[in-house]
Amino acid sequence: MPIKGMTPEITEKTATRLEETGHDVLTLVEDTQAKIVDLDWSGEDRDTCVARYEDEVLAIARTVRDALRGLAEQAESNAQHQRVTSTT
DSSP states (O other), X not given: OOOOSOOHHHHHHXXXXXXXXXXXXXXXXXXXXXXXXXXSOOSHHHHHHHHXXXXXXXXXXHHXXXXXXXXXXXXXXXXXXXXXXXXX
């Protein structure tokens, strides 16, 4: 008969990966932003592009990072609760 529940160690590894992925997403978007800002390009279209990137893309990346962080925190909490449940 299968055992219900989770393996806390696997859940903690998943939480770590979620946190890392959120960090990686934001780093990639920030690195791309730096490349856009550093382009040899001037004018209103450049300013519009940079502003949109910061307002839209960077904001979305932060939202993704925060969502993944929240999922990681929930997974960590679930793993801790599973340990308590398994030892009582």
